[in-house]
Amino acid sequence: MTITLKSLTDERFVAPGRAGCAGCPAVMGAKMVTKVLGNNAMMVTSTGCMCVNYGYQGSTMFPYIHSLFPNAGAVISGIDAGLKAQGKREDVNLFAYCGDGGTVDIGIQALSGAVDRGHKFLYICYDNEGYMNTGGQRSGATPYKAKTTTTPVGDKQSGEPRALSHRKDMVKIMANHGIPYTATASVAYPVDFMKKVEKAISIDGPTYIHLHSPCLVGWGIAENMGVTVARAAVETCMFPLYEVENGIHYQITKNIKDKKPIAEYLKLQGRFKHLFSNEAGAEYMAEMQHDVDAGWDYLQKLASLG
Amino acid sequence: MSRQYITGCTAAAEAAKLAAVEVIAAYPITPQTHIVQTLSQDVYNGVLDAVFVPVESEHSAMSATVGASITGARAFTASSSQGLALMHEVLPYAAGLRLPIVMAIANRSVASPVTIFTDHQDSLPQRETGFMQFYAESCQDIFDLILLAYKVTENKDVLLPAMVCFDGFFLSHISEPVEIPEAEEVAAFVPRTKPQYPTMDLEHPRSFNAMAFPEHFEEFQRDKFVSMAKAASVFDEAAKEFQQRFGRLHSRIETFFCEDADWILIGLGSMMGTVRTCVEELRAKGEKVGMIAIKAYRPFPVQDVVDALKNCKGVGVMDRDVGYGTGGIVYQDVSRSLYHLDKKPHLSNYILGLGGRDVTKKTVYKCFEQVKTWKDAQASDGNDVFWPDENTKVWDTWGVGE
Ligand SMILES: Cc1ncc(C[n+]2csc(CCOP(=O)(O)OP(=O)(O)O)c2C)c(N)n1
Numbered sequence: 166m167t168i169t170l171k172s173l174t175d176e177r178f179v180a181p182g183r184a185g186c187a188g189c190p191a192v193m194g195a196k197m198v199t200k201v202l203g204n205n206a207m208m209v210t211s212t213g214c215m216c217v218n219y220g221y222q223g224s225t226m227f228p229y230i231h232s233l234f235p236n237a238g239a240v241i242s243g244i245d246a247g248l249k250a251q252g253k254r255e256d257v258n259l260f261a262y263c264g265d266g267g268t269v270d271i272g273i274q275a276l277s278g279a280v281d282r283g284h285k286f287l288y289i290c291y292d293n294e295g296y297m298n299t300g301g302q303r304s305g306a307t308p309y310k311a312k313t314t315t316t317p318v319g320d321k322q323s324g325e326p327r328a329l330s331h332r333k334d335m336v337k338i339m340a341n342h343g344i345p346y347t348a349t350a351s352v353a354y355p356v357d358f359m360k361k362v363e364k365a366i367s368i369d370g371p372t373y374i375h376l377h378s379p380c381l382v383g384w385g386i387a388e389n390m391g392v393t394v395a396r397a398a399v400e401t402c403m404f405p406l407y408e409v410e411n412g413i414h415y416q417i418t419k420n421i422k423d424k425k426p427i428a429e430y431l432k433l434q435g436r437f438k439h440l441f442s443n444e445a446g447a448e449y450m451a452e453m454q455h456d457v458d459a460g461w462d463y464l465q466k467l468a469s470l471g
Numbered sequence: 472m473s474r475q476y477i478t479g480c481t482a483a484a485e486a487a488k489l490a491a492v493e494v495i496a497a498y499p500i501t502p503q504t505h506i507v508q509t510l511s512q513d514v515y516n517g518v519l520d521a522v523f524v525p526v527e528s529e530h531s532a533m534s535a536t537v538g539a540s541i542t543g544a545r546a547f548t549a550s551s552s553q554g555l556a557l558m559h560e561v562l563p564y565a566a567g568l569r570l571p572i573v574m575a576i577a578n579r580s581v582a583s584p585v586t587i588f589t590d591h592q593d594s595l596p597q598r599e600t601g602f603m604q605f606y607a608e609s610c611q612d613i614f615d616l617i618l619l620a621y622k623v624t625e626n627k628d629v630l631l632p633a634m635v636c637f638d639g640f641f642l643s644h645i646s647e648p649v650e651i652p653e654a655e656e657v658a659a660f661v662p663r664t665k666p667q668y669p670t671m672d673l674e675h676p677r678s679f680n681a682m683a684f685p686e687h688f689e690e691f692q693r694d695k696f697v698s699m700a701k702a703a704s705v706f707d708e709a710a711k712e713f714q715q716r717f718g719r720l721h722s723r724i725e726t727f728f729c730e731d732a733d734w735i736l737i738g739l740g741s742m743m744g745t746v747r748t749c750v751e752e753l754r755a756k757g758e759k760v761g762m763i764a765i766k767a768y769r770p771f772p773v774q775d776v777v778d779a780l781k782n783c784k785g786v787g788v789m790d791r792d793v794g795y796g797t798g799g800i801v802y803q804d805v806s807r808s809l810y811h812l813d814k815k816p817h818l819s820n821y822i823l824g825l826g827g828r829d830v831t832k833k834t835v836y837k838c839f840e841q842v843k844t845w846k847d848a849q850a851s852d853g854n855d856v857f858w859p860d861e862n863t864k865v866w867d868t869w870g871v872g873e
Contacts, residue, residue: 207671220681228671230541230679232534233564239531243496243538243546244671246522250493250544257673275534278527 168359173200178226185218188388190352190378190395191291192218195262197355198289199225201362202258207244209260211237211267214298215291237261237268238275238288245284258366260287265306266296269335280342280371287365287372290335293380301383305333308403309456310449312436313383323439330456339373340409346372348408348418352379353396357406357418364408377404385435397430402461407468415467424461427454473651479642480505482610482649483549483575483635486617488519489657490573492547494539496524498532500554501587502639503577507549529554533561533574540570541679543670545621545663548572551639552579552593559597565632566601566695568679569668571624572632573617574602577643578740580826588827589639590791591740595768595800597634601695603702604769606739607637608725610647612766615713615721618661622709627667629702631695638741640827652717660716703770723767724775728754732761734842735780735816737805738789739765742823742830746789749835760839765801773808780809785817787842791824798822798856819845820856834860 178199185192206227212234220231232240248254268290296302303313310324340347350358365372379394398404406419431437440446483506497507513519526532539546580590607613620633714720743764753760790799802820824830837859
């Protein structure tokens with residue numbers, strides 16, 4: 166893999182003047198992708214912040230379609246099939262860039278079907294851990310105890326209550342489809358992310374990257390803190406960076422030697438503030454720390470299998 | 472040209488194959504399944520050079536069909552009943568993107584209670600999605616209408632997707648003789664040309680399904696409304712060419728003994744074949760009756776319906792569907808068409824043939840009897856809707872409606 170920050174082109178593939186929030190990490194993530202895929206890209210986004218970002222004021226300089234909310238996986242299947250049928254598939258870097266709601270919840274069926282059929286495309290889920298475009302409601306990717314507009318902090322109950330405490334592990338769900346390439350990535354590690362994009366797009370089959378991408382508004386963080394928060398997620402192993410080949414070969418791409426306590430990550434965000442105000446919160450955090458430790462151990466074991 | 476004894480599903484698959492579709496994305500559902508099965512076999516046997524996408528749902532069937540069509544490929548799908556209902560979200564999307572998609576619908580009612588048998592309660596509720604809708608009366612109609620649908624939908628004055636609907640089992644599973652032209656003859660009628668609509672294309676990058684705000688949104692709808700209206704004359708032109716090439720004439724409405732008729736039944740689908748027979752029999756007895764089979768339901772042939780009905784005394788609208796709290800769906804379109812006439816025929820509505828119930832000659836005769844005696848004045852309390860083939864035994868035992 167050749168990508169370094171210096172080797173990136175200065176060319177822009179998206180017209181300026183879009184409608185994303187200032188400092189939006191998902192917009193930064195999309196920009197990183199376009200720098201790798203260039204003008205040969207075709208992009209699908211499901212309904213969410215990105216369809217406002219690209220389908221409102223500005224636009225991409227390559228073909229773009231906003232699908233509906235649940236069907237990005239199916240629309241991209243059709244594009245792949247249509248291009249193939251006409252002998253035009255070869256040069257196209259076909260990718261989807263969809264929110265976690267459009268991926269882990271309402272769109273999971275269409276995506277699962279699409280990768281099962283073996284279409285050739287790269288699907289990137291920018292994971293801001295909630296339905297942000299509709300005002301920050303919880304999704305299947307919302308972490309335990311996070312405050313959202315449908316899991317508020319109330320007198321009786323506070324934050325995402327999911328009984329099993331883990332959020333849906335979409336990366337393993339996708340890897341376990343047995344697809345050639347699955348990876349996690351973070352907006353705080355652009356080179357790692359772009360290398361993964363470059364690798365994934367070159368594969369003749371379905372590939373999936375789960376991009377951790379804080380939502381400034383939804384998570385209660387300042388405009389200039391998106392990357393800092395994303396980095397803390399990796400350093401605490403709340404969101405480890407790794408890749409999986411053919412569903413079985415796990416490799417950690419960012420090794421964490423001295424894992425920071427998760428409180429270092431949680432305290433940066435308004436959505437976890439309620440955990441710091443009482444004893445119950447401390448207990449929940451201990452529970453979460455336990456989960457993160459176990460998850461990280463498990464991942465290391467998987468990676469050690471080679 | 473060959474004459475084959477085939478089912479409606481085979482006729483539909485045969486038409487798609489001869490139209491040289493490039494992508495088929497579909498999901499099985501009775502009574503449509505044979506269409507996609509046949510097409511997948513054709514692809515696997517190398518008889519049809521297309522990509523078959525065995526999607527995991529009907530929502531995805533239409534979505535993948537959209538994806539294929541927007542790259543410029545000629546795309547086809549088929550569905551029925553629950554499948555069409557599941558697809559609903561994607562239908563206005565396909566129409567709004569102005570994609571020339573053709574979809575075969577083997578009509579089947581919708582649950583609950585569950586049924587696999589025919590009526591039009593799956594496709595008629597989809598009538599305002601921007602899809603054209605054609606209804607077949609015979610297996611030959613199915614074949615012809617699919618070719619005509621491609622011709623019309625790909626016309627740049629139209630560019631709206633189309634459904635070709637035909638009654639489940641009554642047409643989908645029953646064999647009739649169907650004339651099948653040679654592939655070259657079909658190719659000459661619906662040639663593969665460069666797409667007449669914007670596609671996803673690296674040379675000409677475009678954005679699709681962008682946001683439209685109130686100052687623009689309405690004009691997108693207006694544009695489809697105008698194109699849908701234009702589809703009427705485009706269909707007539709296409710039908711003329713079709714007749715020259717293949718010898719059969721298709722009209723948006725088929726009239727039968729309407730010129731001097733006093734009493735006319737109007738409706739759509741396979742039951743109109745039975746009405747035809749009844750009209751012949753009643754005419755033999757000297758009764759001045761006629762019938763209209765609506766072949767193009769969207770765009771609705773308002774003027775043709777008016778012209779055919781304006782001189783008669785009474786019209787019965789046969790609906791193989793029901794609009795709860797109002798009346799049949801077709802009834803609404805027919806009454807809307809006649810409203811502006813100074814001298815209107817009396818109008819009544821028959822809900823019948825639901826969930827596969829046979830529309831027998833007996834039922835049709837009953838409708839004609841009712842039409843003859845009906846006076847609009849009686850409709851003042853909204854009782855112009857009749858159920859001519861009610862099963863009184865069930866009604867009484869179950870206390871239906873109590
Ligand atoms: C079928 C359907 N249901 C609901 C919506 C409303 N809706 C639009 S975007 C959205 C949330 C999107 O969440 P996500 O995919 O996580 O993307 P984000 O907004 O976070 O970018 C919802 C619920 C819709 N457009 N379509």
